Amino acid sequence: MELVTKLGSADVAHLVELLDEKQSIIATTVASAQSTSTSTVDSVDLELAWELARRVEASDVSNETVSRIERSFDYLAVAYSTSPPAALLPQLRTYLAYVNSLMDKRSTIAEKQRLIVAGGWLSLLAATCHIDLQHQHSATEYPRTAASLARHAEHAEIRAWCYETQAWRVLTDGDYPRAIELSRAAQHHAPRGSSAAIQAAAQEGRAHARLGDTRQTTQAISTVHQLVTPLPARDVEHHYHYDPHKVIAYTATTLAWAGDPAAESHAREIIERLRPATPTDPARWPRRIASAHLDLAMALTTTGRFDEACHTATQAIESGRIVPSNIWRVTEIIRRIDALDIPEADTLRDAYRGLVSLTR
Incomplete structure (x- = not known):
């Protein structure tokens, strides 16, 4: 206050002018700095966004x-x-x-x-x-x-197929209760109406058939037929796509394992459906046809027609389509005809020995 009182009015006016000028310079400088800072930050953000997009899209693995x-x-x-x-x-x-x-x-x-x-x-x-x-x-x-x-x-469907695949493995090993557990786990994880759900239900039915549970076997067959009804027919067999032909083959196998004579008609139907038009035509479903011959042979032993059963089982073996995991199915037929003294039985035994020797 003492300094101000010593200044004249002209000095005070000049001082105010200087202060106003300084404030204007400061304001301009601050505004410029703020503008520069905002521009720089925005540019950095854009570069980060572009780099992230580039890295996400960068690929050494093409579509x-x-x-x-x-x-x-x-x-x-x-x-x-x-x-x-x-x-x-x-x-x-x-x-x-x-x-x-x-x-x-x-x-x-x-x-x-x-x-x-x-x-x-x-x-x-x-x-x-x-x-x-x-x-x-x-x-x-x-x-x-x-x-x-x-x-x-x-991926729920692959997960379901994993359970189903393990169910088939233990089923071929003879652990039927475990096969049922795994089949049900597969059905739990499988998307509704998917091929995995259908195949898992089928595996459960097969396991029940091996255990002699007629009620559960019949129920499983019914479930599979209901699930397959909406499906379109397929020209080729994809292992992970269920098709209407497969349900007939499945029914034949399940009934044969349950000892039901009705398996015969289903097995004959699938063999006839899949038979090549001429002897020179290649079979489109050779493994399925071979399996149907085994089902038919098993059904024929149930009704006492052993000569035809032996001939049919021999056809399955000679097709070359019986894989090692299915040899046990031939073994069961051999046991049923083992005491028979008929030419067809001898032929089947010879074919069986040849089949077993290939897997050793």
Whole structure:
């Protein structure tokens, strides 16, 4: 206050002018700094957003590469019905190794998801081939790999198929109660109306048939028929796509295992439906036809027609389509005719010995 009183009015006016000028300069400087800061931050944010988008889209795994793997799996799943499992395994190993190598490559989130799913399907089919060949260790480990991939991908159908595949494995090993447990787990996880749900219900019915539970067997057959009714007919058999032809074959097998003579008509129907138009035409479902011959042979032993049963079982063996995991089915027929002294029985025994020798 003392300084102000010593200044004249002109001095005070000049001082006010200087202060106003300084405030204007400060305000301009602050505004400029704020503008520069906002512009810089906005630019950095844009660069971060663009970089994130670029990294998400950056990929050493193209969409076409994943699509080829998916198509290859479908090809192998179709080939399964006509090819020996030992012939499919080298191809499955090749594709699984390729999928494994791609897991470490840069890929989009969508591509990685599809790779995991493809790896799950390929592992599942490999497990099925190992079960057919009775490679016990691989038949146990591959479903675990497929199940792990299914969990990572949150893929309910593959997870259900893993349970179903294990149900089939223990069923062929004779552990029928465990087969029922696994079949029910598969049905629990399977999407409603899916092929996995149908096949799991079918496996449960087979296990009940082996245990002699007629009521549960009949109920399972009815359930499978209801689930299959809406499905379209298919020109080719894909192992993971249920089709109307399969339900007839399934019914024949289940009734034959239950000791029901009605199995005969179902087995004959599927054999007739799938029979090639001419002897020179290739069979489209050779493994299914061979299985139907075994079902028919079993049904014929139930009604005492042993000569035809022997002839029919021999046809199944000579088709070359009986895999090691199904030899026990032939063994059961052999036991039923073992005491018979008929030419057809001798022929069947010779064919059976040849079949068993191939698996040693």
